[in-house]
Amino acid sequence: MADPTAFSANAPRLESRASQVAQQALALGASHVRVKLSRDQVARAEVSTTGIRQVRRSFRKLEVALIKIGRAGVFSTTDLSESAVTGALTQTLAELDSLPAELYASADKAPQIDLPPGPFDALKLVDPALAEPDRKRCADTVRALGDIAGASCEERSSAIAVTDGAVSASFAHTTAIVTAHLAHGLTHSWAARHRADLPTIAELKAVLADNVAMLSTDITTPATSGPRTLLVAPEPASQLIEALVSAAHAGDADLPARLTVIADPWLPGGLASRPFTDDGRATRPTPLIQGGRRRVTLHPGHAPAPGNLRVGLGGRTLARMVGETEAGILVLGWLARRIDPHTRIADLHLIGHVIDNGKRTGVVRSSHLRIGLHDLFTRLVRVGGDPWTHGTVRSPSLVFDGVEVHSSPA
Amino acid sequence: MSGLSSRRKLFQGVSALGLLSALGGCPRPTQILEVPPNELLAGTGLSAEVVEVSLQRLRAAGISAGELFVQRRLRRQLICERSRADYSTTTSTGLALRVTRDGAEVDTAIGRVDAPTLDKLLARVGVPPLTAPEKPEAPAASSTASPPSELMSGEDHRSPRRTPTTAELGAIHVALAQGLIVEESLKSTLTVTEDSVVVVTIDGRLTRRAVVHAHLDATLSRNDRRATVRSDLFDLLGPTSEPARTALLGRLRGTVMAASASPPPGPIPVLIHAGGGAQWLAHLAWGVSGPVAATEGPLDSLGAVDDAGLAPSAGPWTLDQPTTRFRLHFDEDLVPHPRGIQLFAEKSSSANKMVDAFLEGLRVVRLDGPAVQVEDGVVLRVAEGWWHRPDHPPAVVSRSTRLWLPTRQASAVTAVGDDALTVMLEQRTAPLLEVAHPTVQLTGARVEAHNG
Numbered sequence: 001m002a003d004p005t006a007f008s009a010n011a012p013r014l015e016s017r018a019s020q021v022a023q024q025a026l027a028l029g030a031s032h033v034r035v036k037l038s039r040d041q042v043a044r045a046e047v048s049t050t051g052i053r054q055v056r057r058s059f060r061k062l063e064v065a066l067i068k069i070g071r072a073g074v075f076s077t078t079d080l081s082e083s084a085v086t087g088a089l090t091q092t093l094a095e096l097d098s099l100p101a102e103l104y105a106s107a108d109k110a111p112q113i114d115l116p117p118g119p120f121d122a123l124k125l126v127d128p129a130l131a132e133p134d135r136k137r138c139a140d141t142v143r144a145l146g147d148i149a150g151a152s153c154e155e156r157s158s159a160i161a162v163t164d165g166a167v168s169a170s171f172a173h174t175t176a177i178v179t180a181h182l183a184h185g186l187t188h189s190w191a192a193r194h195r196a197d198l199p200t201i202a203e204l205k206a207v208l209a210d211n212v213a214m215l216s217t218d219i220t221t222p223a224t225s226g227p228r229t230l231l232v233a234p235e236p237a238s239q240l241i242e243a244l245v246s247a248a249h250a251g252d253a254d255l256p257a258r259l260t261v262i263a264d265p266w267l268p269g270g271l272a273s274r275p276f277t278d279d280g281r282a283t284r285p286t287p288l289i290q291g292g293r294r295r296v297t298l299h300p301g302h303a304p305a306p307g308n309l310r311v312g313l314g315g316r317t318l319a320r321m322v323g324e325t326e327a328g329i330l331v332l333g334w335l336a337r338r339i340d341p342h343t344r345i346a347d348l349h350l351i352g353h354v355i356d357n358g359k360r361t362g363v364v365r366s367s368h369l370r371i372g373l374h375d376l377f378t379r380l381v382r383v384g385g386d387p388w389t390h391g392t393v394r395s396p397s398l399v400f401d402g403v404e405v406h407s408s409p410a
Numbered sequence: 411m412s413g414l415s416s417r418r419k420l421f422q423g424v425s426a427l428g429l430l431s432a433l434g435g436c437p438r439p440t441q442i443l444e445v446p447p448n449e450l451l452a453g454t455g456l457s458a459e460v461v462e463v464s465l466q467r468l469r470a471a472g473i474s475a476g477e478l479f480v481q482r483r484l485r486r487q488l489i490c491e492r493s494r495a496d497y498s499t500t501t502s503t504g505l506a507l508r509v510t511r512d513g514a515e516v517d518t519a520i521g522r523v524d525a526p527t528l529d530k531l532l533a534r535v536g537v538p539p540l541t542a543p544e545k546p547e548a549p550a551a552s553s554t555a556s557p558p559s560e561l562m563s564g565e566d567h568r569s570p571r572r573t574p575t576t577a578e579l580g581a582i583h584v585a586l587a588q589g590l591i592v593e594e595s596l597k598s599t600l601t602v603t604e605d606s607v608v609v610v611t612i613d614g615r616l617t618r619r620a621v622v623h624a625h626l627d628a629t630l631s632r633n634d635r636r637a638t639v640r641s642d643l644f645d646l647l648g649p650t651s652e653p654a655r656t657a658l659l660g661r662l663r664g665t666v667m668a669a670s671a672s673p674p675p676g677p678i679p680v681l682i683h684a685g686g687g688a689q690w691l692a693h694l695a696w697g698v699s700g701p702v703a704a705t706e707g708p709l710d711s712l713g714a715v716d717d718a719g720l721a722p723s724a725g726p727w728t729l730d731q732p733t734t735r736f737r738l739h740f741d742e743d744l745v746p747h748p749r750g751i752q753l754f755a756e757k758s759s760s761a762n763k764m765v766d767a768f769l770e771g772l773r774v775v776r777l778d779g780p781a782v783q784v785e786d787g788v789v790l791r792v793a794e795g796w797w798h799r800p801d802h803p804p805a806v807v808s809r810s811t812r813l814w815l816p817t818r819q820a821s822a823v824t825a826v827g828d829d830a831l832t833v834m835l836e837q838r839t840a841p842l843l844e845v846a847h848p849t850v851q852l853t854g855a856r857v858e859a860h861n862g
Contacts, residue, residue, distance in 0.1 A: 071495070071497075072496055072497070074496070074498040076499070077500070078502050079522065079523070084455075084501070098575070098577040099495060099497065099580040103490055103493075103495040103580050103583065105493030105494070
C-alpha cells in the first residue's frame with residue numbers, strides 16, 4: 001500500500017525544482033522567466049464486454065516561458081533530467097538570439113509582453129485529504145457496476161508548482177470520477193474531489209437500475225410534437241449551462257433575470273476550485289451572467305474564467321416543481337447532445353417522463369428538441385434549489401416553458 | 411475571370427508548392443546507414459550497455475520475442491506577426507516495451523528515458539528486479555546466468571530532409587513579408603516536428619528511424635478579408651525558393667480577393683486535392699476515438715479490404731493495411747498504431763483533367779481536424795476550399811464550412827487521380843503518421859453546417 005502522504009510532499013518538492021529551473025534560466029541570460037512544473041498520477045479501471053482494463057499512469061511536465069531582450073520563447077518537456085533541462089534552456093535562449101531582427105519591432109514600438117504577470121501571489125495549498133490514486137478501489141467500483149452498465153472509474157492526484165523565479169505558488173489535490181454508459185447512448189458521470197464524496201456503490205447501482213428500467217420500458221406515452229414545459233433535472237441542466245457559457249456570443253441579448261452564473265474557484269470541495277491560474281495569479285469568483293446580463297466578454301469554446309460554474313439558486317426542489325406542473329416533460333438525461341459551435345443550434349434527444357397533473361407517468365424516449373441555445377434560455381421560467389454537486393457545473397433543476405418538442409420514431 | 415482559368419490558376423499555385431514535385435507518389439528516399447549501437451542510442455538517455463543487460467535479463471526470464479522502443483519528439487513552432495514573434499518548443503520522450511510471454515503479448519510504456527525507467531518496464535513484464543551487484547553499470551556481473559549476446563550494428567534511417575534552423579524559419583516570414591503591399595498583413599505559423607524512434611529487438615538488432623516534417627500556415631489579411639493556406643516548409647527554404655514564395659503569396663491573394671460563399675446544405679459533389687483529405691483517411695483507419703484494435707488487421711471500417719489489406723473486393727479504391735503497429739500513449743497500454751496509410755486505386759484518371767472537368771460542387775484543397783464522428787460518417791472542417799457553380803466564378807468557401815464524409819461507403823469515391831501526395835499528421839505523442847492519397851472525387855458527401 002502506497003504511503004498516502006508521499007504524494008502530498010510533491011507540491012513543495014516541485015516548487016523547489018521549479019525555482020531551481022527559474023534561477024538557472026535567469027543565470028543563463030533570460031531577463032524574465034515563468035516556470036510551471038506539474039505531476040499527475042492516475043489510476044483508471046473500466047469494464048466492458050471484454051473484461052476489466054486497468055491503467056496506472058504517472059506524468060510529469062515542465063513548461064518554461066522566457067524573455068530575453070524583448071524576445072519571448074516557451075519550451076515544454078517531459079524529460080526533467082538536469083542535462084535535458086539545461087540543454088533546452090540554453091538552446092531556447094540561443095534560438096531567440098538567432099531570430100532575424102526584422103521580426104521584432106524597434107524598442108520604442110515593441111508591444112508590451114505580459115510576462116511575468118503581476119502581482120504574483122505566493123499561494124500554497126495542499127489538500128489535507130490528499131490520497132494516492134488506488135487502482136484496486138477503481139477496479140472494485142467498476143466490477144460492482146459492471147453487471148448493470150459499462151463503467152469506468154478514475155482517480156487522479158495532481159501537484160502543480162509555478163514560479164517567476166522570486167515567488168512561488170503550489171497546490172496539490174485529487175479528483176475521482178465514475179462514469180456509467182447505458183443503452184441508447186445514455187451516460188451518467190459523478191465526480192468529486194475524493195472518492196468518499198461520491199455516492200456509494202449501492203446508491204450508484206440504484207440510480208443505474210432505475211435508468212435501465214426506464215430504457216427497457218415500452219414507451220407508454222409517446223409525446224406528440226408541440227410546445228411543452230420542460231423540467232430539466234440538475235445533471236442534464238448542468239450540461240446545458242456549460243454549453244450556454246461556452247457557446248456564448250458577445251452580442252447576445254439579455255437572458256431572463258433569474259439566471260445568474262458565476263465562475264467560482266473558491267467553492268469548498270469544488271472540482272474546479274484552485275488557488276491560482278496557470279500564470280500564478282490568485283483566482284477570484286467572476287460573475288459571467290448576472291441577473292440575465294453578461295458581465296464578461298465570453299469567447300466561444302473557451303473557459304470564460306477558472307472555477308466551478310455555479311448557478312444562482314431558486315427555492316424549490318425538482319420533486320416539488322414536478323408536483324406543481326400540470327402537464328410537461330421531466331428530462332432526466334440526454335441520449336444525444338449536439339451543439340453546433342457556429343450556429344449554436346442545440347440538437348437534444350431526451351429521456352425522461354411525461355408529467356400529468358403533477359405526477360410522473362409514461363417514459364419519454366423518442367423525442368428531441370432542436371433549438372438555439374440562447375433561444376432556449378430565453379424560455380427559462382424557474383430555477384430550482386437543488387444543485388448538481390458531482391461535476392464542475394453546479395446547476396439546479398431548470399424549467400423552460402413553450403419549448404417545441406418533436407416526437408421521433410421509436 | 412472565368413471559372414476555369416481561376417481554377418487552373420489556383421491549382422497551379424498548389425502545384426508549385428509541392429503537388430507536382432510529389433506527383434510520383436513516393437516520399438523522398440530515406441538515407442540508410444549501418445551504425446554501431448552506441449551511436450544509434452546516443453542522446454536518448456540509454457547506453458548500449460544498459461540496453462544490452464536488459465536484453466540479457468529478458469532472455470534469461472524466458473522471453474525470446476519482443477521489442478523495445480526509445481522515442482523522442484521535438485516540435486518547434488515560430489509564430490510571426492507584424493513586429494512580434496513567439497517561439498516555442500515541446501519535447502516528448504518515452505520508452506515502450508512489447509514482449510510475448512506465455513503466448514500473450516504484453517505492452518507497457520513510461521514517459522521517461524533512463525536506466526531506472528527501463529528497469530521498471532522490465533519489472534512490469536515479469537522480469538525480476540536487479541540486485542545491487544547487477545546494476546547496469548556493471549554488465550559483466552549480470553551476465554552469469556544469461557545467455558551471451560551482443561548488440562549488433564543497426565540501420566539508421568535518417569530523414570532525407572535537413573532540419574531547418576529556427577533562424578531559417580524566421581527568415582521565411584521576413585522574405586514573405588517583403589512581398590506584401592501596404593494594406594496587407596501576414597501571420598506565419600511555422601512548425602517543424604522531428605521524430606526519432608530506436609527499435610531494439612530482443613535478439614539484439616537495432617534500427618533508428620528519423621522523420622522531419624515542416625509546414626507553414628500563412629494567413630494573409632487585407633482590409634476585412636482573411637485567408638489561410640498551408641504549405642510544405644521545405645519548398646520555401648534556400649536561395650531558389652523565390653518562385654515558391656511568389657506562388658504562395660499569389661495563392662493567398664487569390665483566396666483573399668475571391669468572393670466567399672457557403673454551399674447549400676445537402677448532398678454535393680466533392681473533389682479533394684491530393685493529400686487534402688489526410689485527416690479523413692486517418693479517421694477511416696483509426697475509427698472514432700483514435701486507434702482501435704481492429705486496425706491491426708484488415709480495415710474493417712471500409713469493408714472492402716481483404717485479410718492481406720490489398721485487394722479491393724468492392725468499389726474502385728481501398729486503403730492499404732497500416733504498415734506498422736506502434737505505441738500510442740506513454741504510460742498506458744500500447745495500442746496498435748499505423749505508421750502509414752495510403753489510398754490507392756486499380757484504375758486512375760488524369761488528376762489535371764479531373765480538376766478541369768469539375769464545374770459544379772465543392773473542391774477541397776485541405777480538410778482539417780478534429781474529426782467529429784457522426785452516424786455513419788465524419789464531419790471535418792474545410793480549411794481551404796472552393797465552391798463551383800456553372801456560369802459563376804469559383805467562390806472561396808466560408809471558414810465555418812464543414813463537410814460530412816462517408817466512412818463506410820467505398821463506392822462513394824467515383825474517380826481517383828494519377829497523382830499522390832504524402833502528408834504527415836501529428837497524432838498526440840504517437841509517431842508522425844504518413845498519409846498518402848491522390849486526388850479523389852466522391853458523391854454522397856454533404857455540407858453539414860454553415861452559417862453564411
